[in-house]
Amino acid sequence: MILSLDAMGGDQSPDMVLKGVQVARKRHPDARYLLFGDESVLAPLVARESGLASVCEVRHAATVVGNDEKPSQAVRRGRDSSLWQSIQAVKDGHAAGVVSAGNTGAFMAMAKLALRTLPGIDRPAIAAIMPTARGDCVALDMGANAECSTDNLVQFAVMGEVFARTVLGLQNPTIGLLNIGAEDQKGTETLRQAAALLRESTLPIRFQGFIEGDDIGKGSVDVVVTDGFTGNVALKAIEGTAKLYTSFIKGAFQSALLPRLGYLLARPAINKVRMRTDPRRYNGAMFLGLNGIAVKSHGGTDALGFANAVSVAVDLVTHGFNETIKGEFMKVQRASGVAPGDLERAANG
Amino acid sequence: MILSLDAMGGDQSPDMVLKGVQVARKRHPDARYLLFGDESVLAPLVARESGLASVCEVRHAATVVGNDEKPSQAVRRGRDSSLWQSIQAVKDGHAAGVVSAGNTGAFMAMAKLALRTLPGIDRPAIAAIMPTARGDCVALDMGANAECSTDNLVQFAVMGEVFARTVLGLQNPTIGLLNIGAEDQKGTETLRQAAALLRESTLPIRFQGFIEGDDIGKGSVDVVVTDGFTGNVALKAIEGTAKLYTSFIKGAFQSALLPRLGYLLARPAINKVRMRTDPRRYNGAMFLGLNGIAVKSHGGTDALGFANAVSVAVDLVTHGFNETIKGEFMKVQRASGVAPGDLERAANG
Structure with missing residues (x-):
């Protein structure tokens, strides 16, 4: 099972997301993750956390949807964002579900548009x-x-x-x-x-x-x-x-x-x-x-909370x-x- | 200050109401109460509780609005009820406010109709x-x-x-x-x-x-x-x-x-x-x-709770x-x- 993760969403990202994957990979040994975000930031972080490289693949996304961005704006301008790209991975069949701790309204608007x-x-x-x-x-x-x-x-x-x-x-x-x-x-x-x-x-x-x-x-x-x-x-x-x-x-x-x-x-x-x-x-x-699993994590959560959101996505897929x-x-x-x-x-x- | 009380409303009435007045009369020594309900039931209870007779006056009301009665029904048929009569006392200027632990919908409908x-x-x-x-x-x-x-x-x-x-x-x-x-x-x-x-x-x-x-x-x-x-x-x-x-x-x-x-x-x-x-x-x-103070007590409350509802009415009047x-x-x-x-x-x- 492959899940796509918006590595840049949430208050403590991308650190919180990567630490969350550390927790999740022990719970769900068969799951693999596509991490969307700034490659120059994510790649060294993945390399640093032991064991992450074997379950994660970094996919570059140039921008991040801000927390205060209006959903309509985000949908129009945010096609190269980590949020849109991680949703698109589900649409394209590269992932079974997507998890993000980013802007809820933008996430919902994008997921509706991409996944129907x-x-x-x-x-x-x-x-x-x-x-x-x-x-x-x-x-x-x-x-x-x-x-x-x-x-x-x-x-x-x-x-x-x-x-x-x-x-x-x-x-x-x-x-x-x-x-x-x-x-x-x-x-x-x-x-x-x-x-x-x-x-x-x-x-x-x-x-x-x-x-x-x-x-x-x-x-x-x-x-x-x-x-x-x-x-x-x-x-x-x-x-x-x-x-x-x-x-x-x-x-x-x-x-x-x-x-x-x-x-x-x-x-x-x-x-x-x-x-x-x-x-x-x-x-x-x-x-x-929606035609695809999408789970929103609280923006202010920590690694354990994010791992739980990942588990919810795993459950929905399983x-x-x-x-x-x-x-x-x-x-x-x-x-x-x-x-x-x-x-x-x-x-x- | 005179308040009118629906002595028959609530799960534990009229006992709970009378015990509530016992608590309230110590808090508000100047307040007097008109108790509406079945006189044959209320009069002996008032006589039994020491000190109540000096602050309470029983006013006969033949019927009680049931908890399951529809507001529209209660308004049409309930004119001789303790609820209607206690509201009417405020309308007629005999009391500054009314307190009931009875049917909320009926209380609101009657209070709207009588008090405007x-x-x-x-x-x-x-x-x-x-x-x-x-x-x-x-x-x-x-x-x-x-x-x-x-x-x-x-x-x-x-x-x-x-x-x-x-x-x-x-x-x-x-x-x-x-x-x-x-x-x-x-x-x-x-x-x-x-x-x-x-x-x-x-x-x-x-x-x-x-x-x-x-x-x-x-x-x-x-x-x-x-x-x-x-x-x-x-x-x-x-x-x-x-x-x-x-x-x-x-x-x-x-x-x-x-x-x-x-x-x-x-x-x-x-x-x-x-x-x-x-x-x-x-x-x-x-x-x-409304043109008059009306306070609804929880139906399942006890004497202390009812006394607090009385205090709210006293506050609103004061x-x-x-x-x-x-x-x-x-x-x-x-x-x-x-x-x-x-x-x-x-x-x-």
């Missing part, structure tokens, strides 16, 4: 894995589409279900549509229509209906479906709260001598919680619905995520004689 | 106080309006600012509009227009621009403005995450003997965090923008929140010669 969406999918979604009281869940869309149609939401549900089944390894994962109440009449017309379609459709999925914001942490469902605006706000609100509570608890332990001593005694147990909720463990937002999606949509079409888009059009008139 | 919105306000909003790394902030709308116009958001900003100034006691509070990125072009057209209006308007407010979900916990601004859908999901996601982290930490301490011992040593410090983040401390969602709002909107009109609604219409054409 899978048959049956109108728009790609950003998916993230989150900790819950009942194990991990997957949530989408986390920010690719600020406004979503009923069709988009139904397609996200199908993609999320396949993800939970293939990558998280869950049998018969449950699906919930994020809303402001569980009752049928709650929320927007788009949400009510999406719920009706998911309830009535012949799709082989376990749709649980509407869920609320606190159901995410409870683990009430395995797949959380929402539009990109709500999803992005919720994801960041959750991350912010996790940080706030961690700092409150940290402050409490450091407040006096006895709590400090108490911390020493409880440290192994607390470290377990820290590992369980480590943001690096959940690093790697997947762009689902479990044949895209092939399964294609199969699902063909099944839907065969079973009903219509594509999900037709279902909505039929419901509307 | 303040001049300059098209729609009321639900506001909540939340803990941040920099003290408390106020966020609105937390669920009254699933869809909001630019006008609504601008009015929420003004109400939130007055709330932060009068009730939270902050000088020159800062305001942020919740979005999925800080850049000008992010989000929906409605949000971009609202930001433009808040930036250009002559309102005497400190608008910081767009904020993201994690800015809430950071305390980046004192007032978080958003539509009721996003706000409700974010609020519940935050509550859910707080619960999840609390349970993770609790689990860690109980996992073995040494952590248990560590917990004993750290307990006073941990209890401080617990008090700081106690959901009961943040109980009491305010319905802002600080003349509604009078200040009216003054602000008159100032805006005088300064610009137009009402906020006109501002948007001018911007649009």
Whole structure:
């Protein structure tokens, strides 16, 4: 398996990317990497890190997409960038997937343009894995589409279900549509229509209906479906709260001598919680619905976080995520004689 | 000061309400309470609790609005309910504010119908106080309006600012509009227009621009403005995450003997965090923008939580929140010669 990496994306690149590959190559001994970026910078770094040369190949890319660059600008002017070149490698069949810690908007815009969406999918979604009281869940869309149609939401549900089944390894994962109440009449017309379609459709999925914001942490469902605006706000609100509570608890332990001593005694147990909720463990937002695997790492992550994003890409490739999606949509079409888009059009008139 | 209380709303009512008044009467010795509900149930309970009779007056209301009742149904059929009667007492000038732990949707629908919105306000909003790394902030709308116009958001900003100034006691509070990125072009057209209006308007407010979900916990601004859908999901996601982290930490301490011992040593410090983040401390969602103070308590709260909701109502009355709002909107009109609604219409054409 070959993955292409944008070696210049992220706050600590390219160092963080190369150290990340060091971690990843022990986890995935069969994987090989195409590193895109300034060759004069990358080649000596690869040579210096022992063992890297045997799994990496440097490919020159002259420019870097800046973090503040607008996606539309990046797409127009950034064809010789490490980001575009690393995506292009997937399009050209030289790599099975791409990982970048660079500009999210530019990454999504370029990936959409170069890779196009899978048959049956109108728009790609950003998916993230989150900790819950009942194990991990997957949530989408986390920010690719600020406004979503009923069709988009139904397609996200199908993609999320396949993800939970293939990558998280869950049998018969449950699906919930994020809303402001569980009752049928709650929320927007788009949400009510999406719920009706998911309830009535012949799709082989376990749709649980509407869920609320606190159901995410409870683990009430395995797949959380929402539009990109709500999803992005919720994801960041959750991350912010996790940080706030961690700092409150940290402050409490450091407040006096006895709590400090108490911390020493409880440290192994607390470290377990820290590992369980480590943001690096959940690093790697997947762009689902494209003809090619694309994973976005947090820009501010370290080598371990980047390695985890690489592992997410490896998982998506290994479990044949895209092939399964294609199969699902063909099944839907065969079973009903219509594509999900037709279902909505039929419901509307 | 007289407050009217829906004595029958909430899971543990009327017991929880009466015990809540016991707590509240010590905090607010000058406050008096009209208790609405079944007189045959309430009268003996008031007589039994020592000291209550001197601050409470029972007013008979024959029925109770159920938790599952639709707001529209409750409004049509619930005129002899404890909820409607307690709101009516504010309308009739018998009470300065109303507190209920009952059905949120029915409470909002009835309060809107009976009390009407303040001049300059098209729609009321639900506001909540939340803990941040920099003290408390106020966020609105937390669920009254699933869809909001630019006008609504601008009015929420003004109400939130007055709330932060009068009730939270902050000088020159800062305001942020919740979005999925800080850049000008992010989000929906409605949000971009609202930001433009808040930036250009002559309102005497400190608008910081767009904020993201994690800015809430950071305390980046004192007032978080958003539509009721996003706000409700974010609020519940935050509550859910707080619960999840609390349970993770609790689990860690109980996992073995040494952590248990560590917990004993750290307990006073941990209890401080617990008090700081106690959901009961943040109980009491305010319905802002109505001709009368209305505060919604969590349905599942206890006496202490209900007393806190009463305190929120007392604060709103004491600080003349509604009078200040009216003054602000008159100032805006005088300064610009137009009402906020006109501002948007001018911007649009």
